[in-house]
Amino acid sequence: MQLQTKLLAAAALIGCVVAxxxxxxxxxxKIGALYPLSGQVAKSGxxxxxxxxxxxxxxxxxxxxxxxxxxxxxxxxxxGGAKIELIAADxxxxxxxxxxxxxxxxxxxxxVALLGAFHSSVAATSxxxxxxxxxxxxxxxxxxxTLTERKFKYFFRTTPSSRTQAQDFFxxxxxxxxxxxxxxxxxxxxxxxxxxxxxxxxxxEGYFKEFPEFTLAAKITYAQGTTDxxxxxxxxxxxxxxxxxxxxxxxxxxxxxxxxxxxGFQPKGIMAIGAAFGSGAFRxxxxxxxxxxxxxxxxARDLAAxxxxxxxxxxxxxxxxxxxxxxTPARAFQATMVLADAINRxxxxxxxxxxxxxxxxxxxxxxxxxxxxxxxxxxxxxNVLTRGIFIQTQEGKPATVWPFDFAQAKLVWPRPAWK
Amino acid sequence: MTATLATQLLVSGxxxxxxxxxxxxxxxxxxxxxxxxxxxxxxxxxxxxxxxxLAYSFWGVDPVVAxxxxxxxxxxxxxxxxxxxxxxxxxxxxxAQIFATFGLMVFLQAAAQFVxxxxxxxxxxxxxGGVLRIGGITLPSAQLAAGLGALLATLALYALIxxxxxxxxxxxxxxxxxAALTLGIDADRMNALAWGIGAACVGVAGxxxxxFYYVFPRVGAVFVLISYVAVxxxxxxxxxxxxxxxxxxxxxxxxxGFFVASTLKFLPVYLLYLVVVLLRPTGILGRQ
Numbered sequence: 001m002q003l004q005t006k007l008l009a010a011a012a013l014i015g016c017v018v019a020x021x022x023x024x025x026x027x028x029x030k031i032g033a034l035y036p037l038s039g040q041v042a043k044s045g046x047x048x049x050x051x052x053x054x055x056x057x058x059x060x061x062x063x064x065x066x067x068x069x070x071x072x073x074x075x076x077x078x079x080g081g082a083k084i085e086l087i088a089a090d091x092x093x094x095x096x097x098x099x100x101x102x103x104x105x106x107x108x109x110x111x112v113a114l115l116g117a118f119h120s121s122v123a124a125t126s127x128x129x130x131x132x133x134x135x136x137x138x139x140x141x142x143x144x145x146t147l148t149e150r151k152f153k154y155f156f157r158t159t160p161s162s163r164t165q166a167q168d169f170f171x172x173x174x175x176x177x178x179x180x181x182x183x184x185x186x187x188x189x190x191x192x193x194x195x196x197x198x199x200x201x202x203x204x205e206g207y208f209k210e211f212p213e214f215t216l217a218a219k220i221t222y223a224q225g226t227t228d229x230x231x232x233x234x235x236x237x238x239x240x241x242x243x244x245x246x247x248x249x250x251x252x253x254x255x256x257x258x259x260x261x262x263x264g265f266q267p268k269g270i271m272a273i274g275a276a277f278g279s280g281a282f283r284x285x286x287x288x289x290x291x292x293x294x295x296x297x298x299x300a301r302d303l304a305a306x307x308x309x310x311x312x313x314x315x316x317x318x319x320x321x322x323x324x325x326x327x328t329p330a331r332a333f334q335a336t337m338v339l340a341d342a343i344n345r346x347x348x349x350x351x352x353x354x355x356x357x358x359x360x361x362x363x364x365x366x367x368x369x370x371x372x373x374x375x376x377x378x379x380x381x382x383n384v385l386t387r388g389i390f391i392q393t394q395e396g397k398p399a400t401v402w403p404f405d406f407a408q409a410k411l412v413w414p415r416p417a418w419k
Numbered sequence: 420m421t422a423t424l425a426t427q428l429l430v431s432g433x434x435x436x437x438x439x440x441x442x443x444x445x446x447x448x449x450x451x452x453x454x455x456x457x458x459x460x461x462x463x464x465x466x467x468x469x470x471x472x473l474a475y476s477f478w479g480v481d482p483v484v485a486x487x488x489x490x491x492x493x494x495x496x497x498x499x500x501x502x503x504x505x506x507x508x509x510x511x512x513x514x515a516q517i518f519a520t521f522g523l524m525v526f527l528q529a530a531a532q533f534v535x536x537x538x539x540x541x542x543x544x545x546x547x548g549g550v551l552r553i554g555g556i557t558l559p560s561a562q563l564a565a566g567l568g569a570l571l572a573t574l575a576l577y578a579l580i581x582x583x584x585x586x587x588x589x590x591x592x593x594x595x596x597x598a599a600l601t602l603g604i605d606a607d608r609m610n611a612l613a614w615g616i617g618a619a620c621v622g623v624a625g626x627x628x629x630x631f632y633y634v635f636p637r638v639g640a641v642f643v644l645i646s647y648v649a650v651x652x653x654x655x656x657x658x659x660x661x662x663x664x665x666x667x668x669x670x671x672x673x674x675x676g677f678f679v680a681s682t683l684k685f686l687p688v689y690l691l692y693l694v695v696v697l698l699r700p701t702g703i704l705g706r707q
Binding site for chain 2: 193220221222223225226227228229230231232234235238250251254255258262263264281284285286287288289
């Protein structure tokens with residue numbers, strides 16, 4: 001053999017070894033998670049991060065009984081069984097710290113994707129860093145509508161924005177009419193006057209065009225910490241709407257409900273965004289009168305009866321962390337699975353390829369632990385197949401009553417007269 | 420607008436106004452006798468509401484039954500606050516007096532948050548929880564009772580202050596402290612009495628209020644600001660003035676909440692306050 005050939009062979013051999021080594025390096029894929037692990041909402045941050053850890057564990061380990069995606073296999077099959085390595089960072093609820101930690105995770109820890117960030121404000125700054133560094137960012141629980149209005153290429157949100165949450169009220173009402181329930185024509189909107197209530201009111205008003213069968217009968221904005229709401233309720237009685245949609249915090253939820261009762265205000269349904277009309281405080285304060293209020297939620301434990309994946313994940317979560325899973329951890333779990341699915345399809349830890357795979361995501365509803373129709377992102381990065389659920393308090397307990405295919409109890413509609 | 424609706428708005432406003440009045444009367448009485456503004460007045464309300472709620476949730480005592488006891492206990496509490504705190508700063512500067520009751524407010528709020536947490540508590544079934552319907556007009560029993568209670572309390576106070584020997588002594592101290600002292604009136608006792616009665620008024624208001632309003636550590640702040648306005652509007656120290664102003668505020672806020680906008684319902688109230696203060700600085704029924 002000539003020297004030249006020998007050299008070529010050696011070079012080829014070295015090439016193979018190098019390629020092999022680089023492939024071996026890809027056996028772990030580093031992803032970062034930004035959550036508030038200290039400060040005011042540390043508890044929620046920890047619960048949420050725990051769900052992400054659980055998702056990573058499901059992906060990385062084998063469990064022959066698992067029905068979850070990646071549950072049976074160890075690691076990501078698309079990358080030859082590569083494991084996911086999770087690196088968590090604490091942003092303390094601060095947008096500045098969130099941005100700095102995103103910078104650190106990307107530059108020093110070399111993560112190829114980020115998850116975060118609970119607070120919408122932190123998601124806004126940290127995703128800006130990710131966008132600049134061209135690192136995909138998946139948010140499972142930051143809801144501010146504006147996050148997906150920035151024309152970012154690397155930002156994806158699996159959870160519905162606060163605007164799309166308003167849409168659920170209309171689809172629900174349309175569904176009620178379609179399935180033979182007493183149909184609804186007029187809607188009254190009652191919201192508190194801080195950012196949350198006002199944004200929600202704006203979102204609801206925006207949907208009347210898309211759902212022309214409904215009209216806005218009255219719009220009432222009240223100041224928080226009000227002493228009585230009899231004038232507000234008088235206006236509602238005068239407008240006589242079929243349903244009332246509320247955005248209220250705990251205190252005024254109690255006050256409104258009591259005043260509705262005392263004036264005998266009897267719409268077909270009283271619905272609300274946020275948990276106030278279905279909270280424990282609300283139920284104890286109102287006793288029997290707490291029944292039949294409808295609250296829009298993301299997730300409920302009783303959905304497990306219809307979805308084996310929910311049962312599996314909720315049980316694992318309870319076993320690992322000693323407390324029941326709730327909606328926000330469930331959404332974070334889902335976001336992690338969506339990211340893992342994209343990395344798997346990309347077959348690579350290259351951020352650009354992962355981004356491309358994320359944009360092409362098309363997960364059917366039966367692979368999810370959320371009551372959604374699936375996961376598919378529009379060009380803004382927003383999942384367009386989300387769907388909320390409605391919980392109705394019945395006999396003092398919350399029950400999922402919509403979407404009807406997920407319902408655990410029959411919707412009571414129209415609401416019965418006050419006792 | 421129908422006559423029924425107009426009556427309904429008036430009646431709703433009247434009910435709420437009587438509660439404002441009852442709180443304001445307690446405040447104005449303490450001010451009238453001692454020239455001290457009780458900044459912890461709202462927290463007195465909060466305490467009496469917690470008391471009523473506790474009696475209900477632990478022993479099933481209805482707010483109506485608890486009312487006299489809450490009133491009496493609040494009387495004692497007012498006297499206690501006078502002897503333990505207020506008397507110590509009586510000869511101090513006005514700042515010392517302001518900071519003493521202001522500090523008490525902060526302390527009581529924090530203590531309530533520590534003991535009861537920040538949760539909202541409410542009484543779900545009270546005898547006053549129902550409503551009375553007369554010809555299409557709805558009268559929540561609790562507001563009706565509050566209205567009656569406020570009227571009775573005002574009448575009783577009037578009788579006490581203008582018809583009894585004790586009342587003469589109270590008035591004497593409020594008109595000229597030094598002269599009253601030289602005539603052998605025990606000003607200290609009168610002061611304690613004013614604090615006791617003032618706190619008892621708010622105790623009665625709290626018991627009535629808790630049959631339809633929820634209690635939480637900062638509930639006092641919601642009501643007390645309005646009662647300050649009622650006191651100033653009615654004339655500092657004037658019991659009748661506080662009653663008239665409280666009722667006026669109640670009616671105004673319901674009417675403007677209905678016709679203008681919910682968020683602006685207190686705008687006419689403060690506007691009226693400004694006008695009255697500009698044209699008649701002593702308030703509607705205040706003396707020069």
